[in-house]
Amino acid sequence: MLNVEEHAGSEQPDPQPTSPRRPSPLASASQPLTHLRRRISLRPLLCVCGLLLLVMMWRTCFYVIGSLFPETGIVAFAHLYGWTWHPAFSRRSVEASCSVDEVIGAAGRTAGTAPHYDVRAGRRDCQLPYNETRHACRTHDGATPERHPNVTVVTALFDIGRTNRPLCHYLRYMVNLLRMDVNLVVYASPETLIVVERVRAHYGFTNKTDLQAVISWASIPFGPLLPKMYSAVVNSFAGHFSHLFVAGLPEHIIPEYDLINAAKVGFLRGAIERNTFDSQFFFWMDAGAGHGKAKFYDQWCPCTAAIRDKVTLLAGPPEADQPPGVTAEKMTWNVYFSQHFTEHMYCPVGAAWGGDGAAILQFEAVFSKVLHNVLQHNLIDDDQPLLALAYYENSSLFRLMPGHSHSFVNMC
Numbered sequence: 022m023l024n025v026e027e028h029a030g031s032e033q034p035d036p037q038p039t040s041p042r043r044p045s046p047l048a049s050a051s052q053p054l055t056h057l058r059r060r061i062s063l064r065p066l067l068c069v070c071g072l073l074l075l076v077m078m079w080r081t082c083f084y085v086i087g088s089l090f091p092e093t094g095i096v097a098f099a100h101l102y103g104w105t106w107h108p109a110f111s112r113r114s115v116e117a118s119c120s121v122d123e124v125i126g127a128a129g130r131t132a133g134t135a136p137h138y139d140v141r142a143g144r145r146d147c148q149l150p151y152n153e154t155r156h157a158c159r160t161h162d163g164a165t166p167e168r169h170p171n172v173t174v175v176t177a178l179f180d181i182g183r184t185n186r187p188l189c190h191y192l193r194y195m196v197n198l199l200r201m202d203v204n205l206v207v208y209a210s211p212e213t214l215i216v217v218e219r220v221r222a223h224y225g226f227t228n229k230t231d232l233q234a235v236i237s238w239a240s241i242p243f244g245p246l247l248p249k250m251y252s253a254v255v256n257s258f259a260g261h262f263s264h265l266f267v268a269g270l271p272e273h274i275i276p277e278y279d280l281i282n283a284a285k286v287g288f289l290r291g292a293i294e295r296n297t298f299d300s301q302f303f304f305w306m307d308a309g310a311g312h313g314k315a316k317f318y319d320q321w322c323p324c325t326a327a328i329r330d331k332v333t334l335l336a337g338p339p340e341a342d343q344p345p346g347v348t349a350e351k352m353t354w355n356v357y358f359s360q361h362f363t364e365h366m367y368c369p370v371g372a373a374w375g376g377d378g379a380a381i382l383q384f385e386a387v388f389s390k391v392l393h394n395v396l397q398h399n400l401i402d403d404d405q406p407l408l409a410l411a412y413y414e415n416s417s418l419f420r421l422m423p424g425h426s427h428s429f430v431n432m433c
């Protein structure tokens with residue numbers, strides 16, 4: 022008491038006291054206390070306490086702000102990170118920003134003939150020895166690949182309003198896929214397909230190319246669910262904002278990003294039903310897969326995934342710089358609902374996966390159920406946690422294969 026009084030006494034008198042100066046009726050009775058209160062300014066103390074509270078409860082504060090202004094927050098975040106909120110379906114000419122020559126010029130060097138490709142017969146041969154150390158293709162689980170799997174690769178490219186990485190950027194990634202000697206189905210706007218067609222013709226693969234024009238968000242598989250995806254993004258903004266988007270940014274800000282991720286399964290289904298190239302195996306591959314860094318072979322022999330009646334997913338272990346996250350085997354609805362704000366779920370890999378066409382058609386039905394259930398809870402995500410949930414729903418359709426986002430290049 023004495024110490025405090027001494028300390029207080031040494032302080033400068035408060036120039037602007039916060040309490041009114043009028044003496045209280047009790048003033049004379051509690052003279053020493055009032056004296057003390059006047060001398061110690063409460064304001065710095067309150068400031069420190071307030072600050073401490075804010076530090077302790079910043080998550081709650083962010084949550085409250087995010088709940089009050091979700092749309093403003095989303096637009097701000099989208100803008101900040103180079104995305105557009107509510108982009109119109111783009112029918113812009115790609116050639117205005119990116120010539121065919123520019124796209125072709127961006128192709129990296131290939132890794133040469135694929136390990137299990139029989140050049141003379143012009144087909145895959147999964148039993149072909151290709152050097153003295155690695156012979157016939159072996160699978161991690163002992164499953165037997167088809168000897169001569171016939172394969173169709175399916176991809177898509179849309180402008181979803183990413184301003185910091187325009188479509189031309191993705192076409193320069195995509196040229197590595199366009200240059201591969203594979204049957205290829207491409208979904209894109211008619212304007213983008215003009216460039217894709219010329220690039221495929223340049224490499225002599227016109228007859229191995231099936232171009233599928235898409236002209237609106239609504240005509241993309243699951244497109245009618247886009248308004249629900251919007252509502253889910255707005256609904257979960259406060260939760261993701263208060264966790265600083267550790268669960269991923271674009272998938273929780275841009276509904277069109279979620280739509281085209283979910284659509285992969287639907288595009289595959291369309292390609293399987295048309296079966297332009299009379300294939301047994303179908304694989305999804307992102308147009309930007311490998312991000313221009315993965316070295317593609319001239320052909321593609323996904324022997325380790327050419328397994329009858331199965332869909333094969335690349336499912337870790339992740340690259341060294343990634344946290345382990347929720348693995349596909351550990352995913353359940355409980356895990357998803359309890360951790361979707363706090364965990365970035367990127368296993369299995371969404372960039373490339375596939376297998377037997379008949380199994381993919383069964384899988385499409387499971388995936389559709391999963392997507393509807395997530396939306397029912399007013400949540401949305403990219404394809405990776407949804408693939409994991411589909412695996413949880415019916416694991417007998419799948420094989421999980423070790424691998425990360427660049428492993429698709431050499432699936433043998």
Ligand SMILES: *[C@@H]1O[C@H](CO)[C@@H](O)[C@H](O)[C@H]1NC(C)=O
Nearest residue numbers: 136151152153154155156431
């Ligand atoms: C054979 O292939 C393996 C795997 O790609 C590679 O590590 C090895 O260097 C190759 N051996 C020769 C002699 O090319």
Ligand SMILES: *[C@@H]1O[C@H](CO)[C@@H](O)[C@H](O)[C@H]1NC(C)=O
Nearest residue numbers: 222224225226227228229230
């Ligand atoms: C493409 O297929 C057509 C018939 O389907 C054939 O006439 C043409 O020669 C083929 N072109 C090439 C380059 O293989």
Ligand SMILES: *[C@@H]1O[C@H](CO)[C@@H](O)[C@H](O)[C@H]1NC(C)=O
Nearest residue numbers: 170171172298299300301302
């Ligand atoms: C692809 O494989 C399936 C199943 O073996 C077969 O029915 C089909 O004819 C094959 N297609 C081609 C183009 O060889």
Ligand SMILES: *[C@@H]1O[C@H](CO)[C@@H](O)[C@H](O)[C@H]1NC(C)=O
Nearest residue numbers: 383387414415416417418419
């Ligand atoms: C799960 O997949 C198997 C095929 O592997 C199928 O026979 C079964 O009907 C599927 N179950 C459900 C619930 O979809």
